[in-house]
Amino acid sequence: MTSLVGNADARAAISNADLAGNLHHAWLIAGPEGVGKASHAREVAALLLARAAGDSAGRTVAMIEAGAHPDYRVLQRLPVDDKTDKGLQRSIKIEQVRGLGAMFATKPSMSSRRVVIIDPIDDVERPGASNALLKNLEEPPTGTIFLLVSHAPGRLLPTIRSRCRVLRFDPLGDGEVAGVLRAALPEASAAEIATLVRAGAGSPGRALRFAGLDLAAIESALVAIARDGDPTNQQRVRLSKALGVKAAQQRYEAFLERVPAFIAEQARMLGGDRLRDALDAYAAAADLARASIAQSLDAATTAFEMGTLVSRLAPRR
Known part of the structure; x- marks a missing residue:
């Protein structure tokens, strides 16, 4: 049925x-x-x-x-x-x-x-x-x-x-989410499906909201910032410029939803001081995401600040 x-x-x-x-x-x-x-x-x-x-x-x-x-x-x-x-x-x-x-x-x-x-x-x-x-x-x-x-x-x-x-109702398994996405997005590449599955975190509905927003590019930037800390600000400036324009509103909202979840995913692989830093970054990112919508904060500035929170995940040098 x-x-x-x-x-x-x-x-x-x-x-x-x-x-x-x-x-x-x-x-x-x-x-x-x-x-x-x-x-x-x-x-x-x-x-x-x-x-x-x-x-x-x-x-x-x-x-x-x-x-x-x-x-x-x-x-x-x-x-x-x-x-x-x-x-x-x-x-x-x-x-x-x-x-x-x-x-x-x-x-x-x-x-x-x-x-x-x-x-x-x-x-x-x-x-x-x-x-x-x-x-x-x-x-x-x-x-x-x-x-x-x-x-x-x-x-x-x-x-x-x-x-x-x-x-x-519980979150779905990755395979189940991928199956829903392949049926709904038959022309999507395997890489895009994999990115959407991660972003969906067990929710096909959430994953489909991200479809067509080039989430893979955002994900790539977040991974690079979390790995290297973005010492030259290059990645954060790119995010700020890409998400700060009015035409990118949907993509910006997806970014706000994705960043806290991304930090939480990374935190599961950390321990000690880095775990504490990640948990603090997660709480700050969740607060900033809520405030950005409720208070209509400047998108470019918020995107840069979100990137800074992600940079706390990088190993201390």
Whole structure:
């Protein structure tokens, strides 16, 4: 039924619970971002609705994709402005959660079941929207199954977590990630696939966000800086110039995400004083990456500073 890879036991759990007649009303599908949690939620929602209606999964999927299934709802962050491309709202608003009330005021239309997906539950506005959702989880409307996707379940209200059965998705193996990438990027070279696998760190979704951004060149610069320390500033100046222009915004954002992970990878091979230096560099890089986005710091300056943090990995001379 599915094109997803990895986490086979987790992907079978909801379907098996349904077949066994002990399907819980709320599932917290938790794990790293980009490992297939949301895709699984949508697939299993279609399966549950089709089974309940005695229908074919294909017809149910067609209705869902057409936005015509009355017993299916997905809550996500809404666009800032429907008429312009200005990104998404910062959270899932209380009005969206309360909007489910109209759906819950009547019985399911096509069977005895309906499904609500919240993707991700981490984005639900607190405390208002979270509390509104909690009321539905505590007193679930008849026949309603909630599928809550979470990248950071530890940050959720304990009362929400306690109402859910947790379904954990783990990072994928390198071979599984490579397989997803080869299918999605058939023209990519073996070297590019290998670079994206490292950057993905078990997440095909994260790896695909880096595709087409010439991550290999960034990776090569980071490796050189970590090895030699960049005593002439040459590598850092190149990064600064390449990533500091407006046209490189996507590549710059990928760089900000990649540097802390790169430092962490290198730290695993170190010990003693060099390990302590690497851990300090990792913490500083993670803080700088967050601040750069939140405070709109100058990209060229930030890229140079990130390179300086990577240079701490080099052997002391």
